[in-house]
Amino acid sequence: MSGKLVIGLPSKGRLQENANAFFARAGLKVRQDGGRGYTGRLDGMANVEIAFLSASEIAGQLEQGIIHLGVTGEDLIREKLSAPERDVELLLPLGFGHADVVVAVPQSWIDVATMADLDDVALAFHTKRGRRLRVATKYFNLTRSFFAEHGLTDYRIVESLGATEGAPAAGTAEVIVDITSTGATLAANNLKILDDGTILKSQANLVASLGAEWSDAALKAAGEILDRVSAQARAAKVIEVRFAGEGDDAALLDELKKRFGVTLPFGNGVAPVRIAHCPEARLYDLVAFLYAEGRDTVTAVRADYVFEAKNPLRERLVARLKNGN
Ligand SMILES: Nc1ncnc2c1ncn2[C@@H]1O[C@H](COP(=O)(O)OP(=O)(O)OP(=O)(O)O)[C@@H](O)[C@H]1O
Ligand SMILES: O=P(O)(O)OC[C@H]1O[C@H](OP(=O)(O)OP(=O)(O)O)[C@H](O)[C@@H]1O
Ligand SMILES: [Mg+2]
Known part of the structure; x- marks a missing residue:
């Protein structure tokens, strides 16, 4: 390499x-x-x-x-x-790439709403038909551990690498585990998600x-x-606000922090230009407040980046690499 x-x-x-x-x-x-x-x-x-x-x-x-x-x-x-x-x-x-991995059953199973109901059905199915309930999925591991957490053991997985939602209608499985985003594919195949059947929100x-x-x-x-x-x-969350300083403005800056949730990225210095990062939703409230305080001109710019030397994301990677190996 x-x-x-x-x-x-x-x-x-x-x-x-x-x-x-x-x-x-x-x-x-x-x-x-x-x-x-x-x-x-x-x-x-x-x-x-x-x-x-x-x-x-x-x-x-x-x-x-x-x-x-x-x-x-x-x-x-x-x-x-x-x-x-x-x-x-x-x-x-x-x-x-939002998608939920879910357990879904035919809508016609009106008395099956939860994993516990499915467990009952699985037992009855096995007793009556002499074979186990089939679950079509490509998510073998997620299915096994989720079903085990719910104490459901009387089923078998049938591998499905595509068109999984079609398996119940095709008669190749009774239940499916697959991803859904809008829910359109499940609905088109007359399937419903069990109330406690969301395995993972991915x-x-x-x-x-x-x-x-x-x-x-x-x-x-x-x-x-x-x-x-x-x-x-960080920059996408704030708007940089500039206005004329008067004196050291310590009390005003404190009030801005309390009332508007601004941060002062360069501290309460004696510089004549005050720079405040304001949550976007509070911008006009802040501007109006500054007018009332006699600050006639306020500019608001969007910073492209708010860099910070202490970056938890980078530090976590370094820490994990030190500990993990
Ligand atoms: N509606 C969706 N359909 C398919 N995948 C989705 C959807 N929404 C989000 N995803 C996510 O996209 C990823 C799968 O992407 P993709 O289908 O490109 O990969 P793949 O399964 O490796 O490729 P292939 O589908 O060609 O086998 C999964 O993490 C999945 O959760
Ligand atoms: O809830 P929905 O919005 O209906 O989306 C879910 C469907 O989308 C994906 O299939 P896709 O059409 O991407 O084809 P693929 O199986 O080849 O990835 C996925 O496998 C589901 O079948
Ligand atoms: Mg795909």
């Missing part, structure tokens, strides 16, 4: 578009080699290599330490890794491999990416 930071990104679809947008917000442009190649880079970061992979391959390569960082669904991390707590760190939920995460070879260059590149991401996220 070159010692570079290797990042696994989804190679297609909505996950890919959203992952690219996530890096772009942090000022990092994803470039695909040759336009459609399966490798790439981040503009301006010489020590980064990108591998375009399927979401499930990303989970596997994080486990094996082939890639350092990856963007993939939490569902795939929990399903494919034998010891996710030991082998990876979920650094940041990314706010896209979304895409930025995930770090703890078993990868972390060279100094790789760790430095990851640190810069995480700093940019944190700075952008």
Whole structure:
């Protein structure tokens, strides 16, 4: 290995578009080699290599330490890794790729609403038919552990790699475990989610491999990416407000902190320009207050980044790498 930071990104679809947008917000442009190649880079970061992979391959390569960082669904991390707590760190939920892994049964099963009801049905089914209730899924591990937590043992899994929601109507299974986002596919197949049948609320995460070879260059590149991401996220939450200072303004600044929830990123100094980061929802209240205080001009700018040397995200990665190996 070159010692570079290797990042696994989804190679297609909505996950890919959203992952690219996530890096772009942090000022990092994803470039695909040759336009459609399966490798790439981040503009301006010489020590980064990108591998375009399927979401499930990303989970596997994080486990094996082939890639350092990856963007993939939490569902795939929990399903494919034998010891996710030991082998990876979920650094940041990314706010896209939302999908719930759920247990669903035919809507016609009107007296089945909970996992306990399903347990009753499973026992009755076995007794009456002489065979066990079938659950169609590709989430073997999540299904086994969730069913075990609910004391449900009288079933068998039938592997389904696609069109899982069609299994009950096709007669290949009675129950399904699959992901749902809008619920349209379940509804179209006359299925309903059990009241306590949500196994996992998944979304895409930025995930770090703890078993990868972390060279100094790789760790430095990851640190810069995480700093940019944190700075952008912090900046997106506030608006920078400037107004004329009068005297040391200590009392006024204290009042701003109490009444408007602002932070004073550069402290209560004697500088004539006061800089306050105001929650967006409080901006006009703050401006009106400053007018009333005799500050005739207030400007509000959006900071592109609010960098902070102490970054819990980067520190957690470093701490996990120290402890985990
Ligand atoms: N509506 C959706 N359909 C499919 N996946 C979704 C949906 N919403 C979110 N996801 C998430 O996207 C990830 C799966 O992505 P994708 O289907 O590209 O990967 P894959 O399963 O490896 O590839 P393939 O579907 O080609 O086998 C999972 O983490 C899943 O939870
Ligand atoms: O709740 P919904 O919004 O209806 O989404 C859920 C469906 O979307 C996915 O399939 P997709 O069409 O992406 O095809 P895939 O199975 O090939 O990934 C998933 O496998 C579900 O079947
Ligand atoms: Mg898919």
